[in-house]
Amino acid sequence: MRPRWVRTPADPVLLVLGLAGLLMAPWFLLAPAGAGPASGWLLQSAIDATTVVIAVRLYRLPGTTRHARRFWLATAVSMSLSGIGDVYQSTLVLTGLDHGVISPVQTAFVVTGMVTVVITMLCHPLGGAGRQRLRLWLDASTVLTAVAAFLWYFLLAGELSGGKAADRLAATATAISMMLVTFGLVKLIFSPTAPFTRLAGMIGALGVAGTAIGAPVMTALTARPDPGILQIAQLLPCLLIPMSLRIQEVQIRRLGGRRETAERRGFSKLPYVAVAATQMLLVVALIGGNLGLSIWGVTAGVVLSTALVLVRQMVAFHDNERLVVQLSDQKEWFSALVQHAWDLTVVTRDDGTVGYASPAASRVLGADLAGVPIGEWAHPADMPVILDLLARLAAAPGTHADAEVRLRHTDGSYRWLHVVGTDLRGNSSIAGIVWNGRDITESRRLQDELRHQATHDALTGLANRALLQQRVREAVPHTRLGVLLVDLDGFKQVNDEHGHHAGDQVLIAVAQRVTALLGDAGTVARLGGDEFAVLLPGADQAAATVLAGVLAAAVAEPIPVTGAVVSVGASIGIAVGTPADADRMLRDADAEMYRNKQSRRAAA
Missing domain, CATH: 3.30.70.270 (Reverse transcriptase/Diguanylate cyclase domain)
Known part of the structure; x- marks a missing residue:
C-alpha cells in the first residue's frame, strides 16, 4: 500500500497562519514609507514565538519517543534564540539605530540557534543499515548540493564578490546555517526514524530553504525589486516553519499520539527534483553570458541527457515499487494463511533439529519447536515409525512419505498427527525435510473407541x-x-x-x-x-x-x-x-x- 498523508481538518492555527500570509502582500505593498521594515521584523518575531509555542507542545505530546522529544526541545531552543535576535533587530529598527544593516548580534543569535538544531539532527539515529543507509546519505547529499548551488548563485557569490566584510561574513554564516538545517531536515525525511511525518518535514525544509534564498531569488528575477516584495519573499517561507510544526501536531493528535510507524516509505522524488532544478539553474546562469553555439549545444545535450536519465530512473523506480508492493501483498497473503492455518509445517535440518515451525505448532503442541530436536517431542514407541519414514525419504529424495505419530504436548499429553514428509535437502532455499502435519487426535480417539467397541x-x-x-x-x-x-x-x-x-x-x-x-x-x-x-x-x-x-x-x-x-x-x-x-x-x-x-x- 502506498503511504497516505493523514488528512488534517480545518485547524484554527493553520487558518490564522494562512490568513497572515494572505494579508502580508497587500500590507507590505501598500504600507507607508518606513513602516515596512519595522512591521517586517515584528512579524518575524511573532513567527518565531509561534514556532516556539508549537515546538513545546510537540515536546509535551504523550507517546513521543526520547529522540523525537530531544528534537522538538532543540527546535524550541533554536527558535527562541532566533526570536531573541529578531526582537533585538526590531528594537534597533524602531529606534532608528539599525542604519539599514542587520546587526551582528541578530546574526549571532540566529546562527547559534541553527547550529543547535543542526547538531541535534546530526545526532538523531537514522535507522536502517548497510546499503539502505548509504542510499539515505546519497539522496540527502544530492538535495544538499542543489540547495548549495542555489545559495551560491543567488546569495553567496554576490555577497562574497562585493560589499562590506561584515556583511559578507553575516550573509555567509546565515546561508551556511540554513543550508545545514535544510540538509539535516532532508536527511531525516529520508530516514525511517524521522520525528515528523514526511509532509511536515517537506514543508519545514521548504520553509528553511526559502528563508535563505527567497529574497535573493526575487532580486535576481526583478532588476530593481520593491522593498515590500523583498520582505514578502523573505517572510512567506518563514510562515511555512510554524505551519509545518502545526501540521505535525494535528496529524499526531489525530493518531492518538501514535507515530506513523506503519507508513511505508517508498523511493523519494526529492533527489531527482533537485537534479532537475540544478540543471535549470545552469541554463539560467548561462543565459547572461556571451556564449557561442558550441557551448549552448553542449549545454542542451547535458540537460537533455540528464533529463532522459532521470525519466528512465523514475520509470524503473516506479516499476520496482509496483513489484515490491505486489511481493509485499503476496507475502502478507501467504503469511496470513500460515498464521491462521491449523495444519502445522515443520522443517528439520540434517541433525534432526527444527529449523522452522509454523505458528500452528504452538496451537497444536503448546510450544514453538524451533531449535529443538524433533525426537524429543516424539512418543518413544513411535520412534521406529519416524526412523522408517526418514529411511524411505532418504531412499527416494524429492518424494514424500506419510505416517501417523504421536508428539508430546506441553501439558504432558500426546497428540496424534498425520505427517507427510518431503525431502527438500537438495533445495538450497529449504535445505531440510519439510513435514506437514494435521492433528488427528480426536479422529484417532474415535477410531480407537470404535475399535474397542468392536473387539x-x-x-x-x-x-x-x-x-x-x-x-x-x-x-x-x-x-x-x-x-x-x-x-x-x-x-x-x-x-x-x-x-x-x-x-x-x-x-x-x-x-x-x-x-x-x-x-x-x-x-x-x-x-x-x-x-x-x-x-x-x-x-x-x-x-x-x-x-x-x-x-x-x-x-x-x-x-x-x-x-x-x-x-x-x-x-x-x-x-x-x-x-x-x-x-x-x-x-x-x-x-x-x-x-x-x-x-x-x-x-x-
Missing part, C-alpha cells in the same frame, strides 16, 4: 470372541497354546431371584477376578451370556489344569450384589494345542466343559 464386551470390558480369534491368529506358529472355557453354574438362579441387574454385577465381578488372577499372562474373553474363555500362550496341560483349579476357587467366592450376597460356581473345559489347532481346541474345551457341568449337576 470388547460392553458390560465387562473383556475381549470378545472376535478379539480372541485375532489373538490366536497373531500367536507365533507352532507354539503351545492353552484354552480354558468357563461356564458359570447357578447364574440363571441369580437372575431369577435377584434380577438381571444382579446378574450383570456377577458377570462384572467374575471378569475382574479372572483378570486379576491372570494378569498379563494371557487373554480373558467373554463369549456371550455367562460363558468366558481364557487364552494361555505357552501353557501345557499341567499348567492349564492348575490355573483352572485356582480360577474355579476364585469364582466360587461370595459376590455382593444389590441387597444380597450370592455365590456361583464354574464349570471349566481345558484344551491344549498349537494356533493351527484353534478350532479343534475350542471344540474339545467346550465338550469337556459340558461334561464337567453335567457331573457337577449329578453330584448336586
Whole structure:
C-alpha cells in the first residue's frame, strides 16, 4: 500500500497562519514609507514565538519517543534564540539605530540557534543499515548540493564578490546555517526514524530553504525589486516553519499520539527534483553570458541527457515499487494463511533439529519447536515409525512419505498427527525435510473407541470372541497354546431371584477376578451370556489344569450384589494345542466343559 498523508481538518492555527500570509502582500505593498521594515521584523518575531509555542507542545505530546522529544526541545531552543535576535533587530529598527544593516548580534543569535538544531539532527539515529543507509546519505547529499548551488548563485557569490566584510561574513554564516538545517531536515525525511511525518518535514525544509534564498531569488528575477516584495519573499517561507510544526501536531493528535510507524516509505522524488532544478539553474546562469553555439549545444545535450536519465530512473523506480508492493501483498497473503492455518509445517535440518515451525505448532503442541530436536517431542514407541519414514525419504529424495505419530504436548499429553514428509535437502532455499502435519487426535480417539467397541464386551470390558480369534491368529506358529472355557453354574438362579441387574454385577465381578488372577499372562474373553474363555500362550496341560483349579476357587467366592450376597460356581473345559489347532481346541474345551457341568449337576 502506498503511504497516505493523514488528512488534517480545518485547524484554527493553520487558518490564522494562512490568513497572515494572505494579508502580508497587500500590507507590505501598500504600507507607508518606513513602516515596512519595522512591521517586517515584528512579524518575524511573532513567527518565531509561534514556532516556539508549537515546538513545546510537540515536546509535551504523550507517546513521543526520547529522540523525537530531544528534537522538538532543540527546535524550541533554536527558535527562541532566533526570536531573541529578531526582537533585538526590531528594537534597533524602531529606534532608528539599525542604519539599514542587520546587526551582528541578530546574526549571532540566529546562527547559534541553527547550529543547535543542526547538531541535534546530526545526532538523531537514522535507522536502517548497510546499503539502505548509504542510499539515505546519497539522496540527502544530492538535495544538499542543489540547495548549495542555489545559495551560491543567488546569495553567496554576490555577497562574497562585493560589499562590506561584515556583511559578507553575516550573509555567509546565515546561508551556511540554513543550508545545514535544510540538509539535516532532508536527511531525516529520508530516514525511517524521522520525528515528523514526511509532509511536515517537506514543508519545514521548504520553509528553511526559502528563508535563505527567497529574497535573493526575487532580486535576481526583478532588476530593481520593491522593498515590500523583498520582505514578502523573505517572510512567506518563514510562515511555512510554524505551519509545518502545526501540521505535525494535528496529524499526531489525530493518531492518538501514535507515530506513523506503519507508513511505508517508498523511493523519494526529492533527489531527482533537485537534479532537475540544478540543471535549470545552469541554463539560467548561462543565459547572461556571451556564449557561442558550441557551448549552448553542449549545454542542451547535458540537460537533455540528464533529463532522459532521470525519466528512465523514475520509470524503473516506479516499476520496482509496483513489484515490491505486489511481493509485499503476496507475502502478507501467504503469511496470513500460515498464521491462521491449523495444519502445522515443520522443517528439520540434517541433525534432526527444527529449523522452522509454523505458528500452528504452538496451537497444536503448546510450544514453538524451533531449535529443538524433533525426537524429543516424539512418543518413544513411535520412534521406529519416524526412523522408517526418514529411511524411505532418504531412499527416494524429492518424494514424500506419510505416517501417523504421536508428539508430546506441553501439558504432558500426546497428540496424534498425520505427517507427510518431503525431502527438500537438495533445495538450497529449504535445505531440510519439510513435514506437514494435521492433528488427528480426536479422529484417532474415535477410531480407537470404535475399535474397542468392536473387539470388547460392553458390560465387562473383556475381549470378545472376535478379539480372541485375532489373538490366536497373531500367536507365533507352532507354539503351545492353552484354552480354558468357563461356564458359570447357578447364574440363571441369580437372575431369577435377584434380577438381571444382579446378574450383570456377577458377570462384572467374575471378569475382574479372572483378570486379576491372570494378569498379563494371557487373554480373558467373554463369549456371550455367562460363558468366558481364557487364552494361555505357552501353557501345557499341567499348567492349564492348575490355573483352572485356582480360577474355579476364585469364582466360587461370595459376590455382593444389590441387597444380597450370592455365590456361583464354574464349570471349566481345558484344551491344549498349537494356533493351527484353534478350532479343534475350542471344540474339545467346550465338550469337556459340558461334561464337567453335567457331573457337577449329578453330584448336586
